[in-house]
Amino acid sequence: MWQKFIFYLKRYGFAELFGGILVLIGASITFYLTGNKILAAYVGALSENIGFYGTIIVGDIIKAKRSSELWTWKHSLPVLRNILLEFGGAELLDSFVMRPGMIYLFTTLFTPYEFGALVGVVVSDVVFYAMAVLSAELTRKFRK
Secondary structure, three states, X not given: OHHHXXXXXXXXXXXXXXXXXXXXXXXXXXXXHHOOHHHHHHHHXXXXXXXXXXXXXXXXHHHXXXXXXXXXXXXXXXXXXXXXXXXXHHHHHHHHHHHHHHHHHHHHXXXXXXXXXXXXXXXXXXXXXXXXXXXXXXXXXXXX
């Protein structure tokens, strides 16, 4: 059990940290410029996706490149397919419903705005990772 926890911590940890920083920056700037919590929640979710998936994609491509002597950009397609299998369903629900909804809800309940956004991100992360890890485990044989 601990081996899986360590594996997923290594897999998602830095990407989550980078995505978490971007969600707070994107949502906060949008909120302070527009005063619109709904728009800020969606910009925050998009910002986190850019940080998180940018980190995951770059890391997975680097790993694939290291393991192949004759690597070309065409080898990126299986990497992207594997990421889609691992995160696809969880990400759809997370990006369009869960994360913006939790950011909006908790920024309405708590002040300052940044604290509410952080609580919203943490709550949505718990749900997202439960779904993503389950998906990763169920699709492991298809991603080889």
